Amino acid sequence: AVVSTQSTGDIVAVPERQFFELCSNFPTDELEKEKFQEFTNMKDTEELYSYVSRPKRTILEVLSDFHSVRKNFDITYLFDVFGRIKPRGFSIASAQSTCPKSAQLCVGVVRYRTNLKSERVGLCSTWLSTLPLGSPVMVSVESGSFNFPPDR
Numbered sequence: 001a002v003v004s005t006q007s008t009g010d011i012v013a014v015p016e017r018q019f020f021e022l023c024s025n026f027p028t029d030e031l032e033k034e035k036f037q038e039f040t041n042m043k044d045t046e047e048l049y050s051y052v053s054r055p056k057r058t059i060l061e062v063l064s065d066f067h068s069v070r071k072n073f074d075i076t077y078l079f080d081v082f083g084r085i086k087p088r089g090f091s092i093a094s095a096q097s098t099c100p101k102s103a104q105l106c107v108g109v110v111r112y113r114t115n116l117k118s119e120r121v122g123l124c125s126t127w128l129s130t131l132p133l134g135s136p137v138m139v140s141v142e143s144g145s146f147n148f149p150p151d152r
Contacts, residue, residue, distance in 0.1 A: 010085040012058045012123060017048065019059065019081055029068040036069075055115040088124040089142070103139065 017040065024036040039048045051057065059082065063070045094104035109129045110122025128137070 010123070011060055011082050012120075013083060013085075014052055014056055015059045015062055015081075019062075020048065022077060022080055023062075023066070023069050023073070026072040026074070027066060027068045028072055029066075032066050032068050035066070056120065057114075057116065061116075061118075085123065087140075088122075091144075092141070103141075105137075105139075 020036055020039040024033075024040055027033045027036055038044060039051065041047075052062070063073070091106040092103045093106035094102070105128070107125050107128050109125045110120075112120050114120055131137070
């Protein structure tokens with residue numbers, strides 16, 4: 001089952017190159033301008049990867065690191081920067097024969113520490129864990145990759 005969150009902005013996403021390209025218009029500090037130029041250079045992907053992907057730095061953490069970008073950021077670009085939350089996939093834990101009009105999900109709450117030693121929690125799994133048992137949630141069902149062995 002896929003829990004859909006299509007209309008919600010993802011402020012804790014790991015930013016992609018497009019984020020840095022958009023934000024490169026806002027730094028007034030020369031060192032920050034230089035850094036954003038490095039991040040948007042297609043020839044040097046290692047610099048961006050080391051800064052963002054390895055430590056799983058979020059959009060909010062990047063904005064916190066670059067003060068002149070945060071200070072001069074044009075709010076009209078807010079929804080361009082914070083993309084929509086991607087749907088999350090979970091396993092169905094109930095059989096259709098026992099629950100014909102509903103599905104029970106198997107959800108493991110994600111909690112971990114990044115290389116930056118900051119704690120992270122799964123956005124959707126944490127939200128689901130706060131709901132009272134039996135709460136309705138909008139889901140869609142997609143084919144899984146698990147195949148049963150042929151009958152012998």
